[in-house]
Amino acid sequence: MAIYQIDIWGEMCPIPLIKTHRQLKKMSCGDILVLETEHSCTSRAIVLWAKENGHEIDEKEVSNGIWRLELTKRHD
Amino acid sequence: MKEITSSQWKLNLGFSLFMLLLIVLLMQVSIQLALIFALSLALGFTLQRSRFCTASAFRDPILVGTTKLTQAFILLLAISIMGFAVVANGAEILKIPLKLNVFPLGIHTIIGGILFGIGMVLAGGCVSGVLTRIGEGFAMQMFALLGLLFGTAFGGYSSPYIRSIFGEFSGVFLPDIFGWLPSVAIQLLILLILWEVTRWWHKKQNGVG
Numbered sequence: 001m002a003i004y005q006i007d008i009w010g011e012m013c014p015i016p017l018i019k020t021h022r023q024l025k026k027m028s029c030g031d032i033l034v035l036e037t038e039h040s041c042t043s044r045a046i047v048l049w050a051k052e053n054g055h056e057i058d059e060k061e062v063s064n065g066i067w068r069l070e071l072t073k074r075h076d
Numbered sequence: 077m078k079e080i081t082s083s084q085w086k087l088n089l090g091f092s093l094f095m096l097l098l099i100v101l102l103m104q105v106s107i108q109l110a111l112i113f114a115l116s117l118a119l120g121f122t123l124q125r126s127r128f129c130t131a132s133a134f135r136d137p138i139l140v141g142t143t144k145l146t147q148a149f150i151l152l153l154a155i156s157i158m159g160f161a162v163v164a165n166g167a168e169i170l171k172i173p174l175k176l177n178v179f180p181l182g183i184h185t186i187i188g189g190i191l192f193g194i195g196m197v198l199a200g201g202c203v204s205g206v207l208t209r210i211g212e213g214f215a216m217q218m219f220a221l222l223g224l225l226f227g228t229a230f231g232g233y234s235s236p237y238i239r240s241i242f243g244e245f246s247g248v249f250l251p252d253i254f255g256w257l258p259s260v261a262i263q264l265l266i267l268l269i270l271w272e273v274t275r276w277w278h279k280k281q282n283g284v285g
Contacts, residue, residue: 012200012216013132014139021140040212041129041205049142053282064084065212 002027005034008042016042017049020071024055027073035069036062043067123208130202134193141281143274150274154267161260164251182244188231199223 006023008016016037023033037043043059046069050057056072095117102110133145167174196202199220201209206220250259 010216013129014135014197014200017136017140039200039214040124040127040209041132041201044127044129045132045136045142048144049136049140052142052144052278065214 001030001032003032003034008035008037010038011042012039013042013045017045020046020049024071024073029073029075031073033069033071033073035071036066037069038066040065040067043069046071120208120211123204124211129205131196131200131205135197137274137277137281141278143278146274147271150267150271154264157260157263157267161251161256165256176249178247178249180239180244180247182239182242184238184242184244195223195227 004023004027006019008019011019016035016039020033020035027033035046037046047057047059050071055074058070060068062068099110099114102113128148129145130149133149136142137146164174164176166172199206199217201217201220203224206217206224209217210221250262253259254262
């Protein structure tokens, strides 16, 4: 199990979503991807997408307007 | 979440008080203005809290295959169609004059729609989304706001000219043709079909869903 992190700081929808999509393809099952964003819609979109695709996701608003996401890959 | 809310309660209280006083002040000027302000305040609050993104509702099905927001948008249309029918009929019964914005349509409507869609995806949000995120302090969206203001002003001034070039059909107002009940039924049926299409699309994109 490895922990990855990609930089999506300051980027707007839908670029973070595409980057997450690509990164997830490189990872193996059980790996964790950590994302931080200050774009409220980005966080929402990634959470929705991960849930619909059956991956585990944990969303925390760590400070005002900053969201930290922990995505665990569950399948290929 | 707790430490976030507790650190800002003074600001929240101050701002709420300010807004309340502003509404009271507006009520002295005009009740209508105060009501509009209160309504827009509620709308803004809902938009910010729900983090609803219209751009995402149309973009994500094609980009990543999620259709949840698209379905939310269809639901929104269904509710507003029924709500509008109630308001329009209520106004008729209560003899309140109602101004309907039924606009003529032409090829430029479609071209404009496509341009708006492209702009929406490039700017990272529709009009409400851009405004919401500026309020949240996302400075990048200021550029989108500039473009928005420029585009609106340009569109406003050039629209008579554009309309005369493309020519147009007169606006269609369904209740005038079919009556209220059938037109609401037709619209809801179309939305139901679209709902099923999004479900089918979701299954197709994500395998078994």
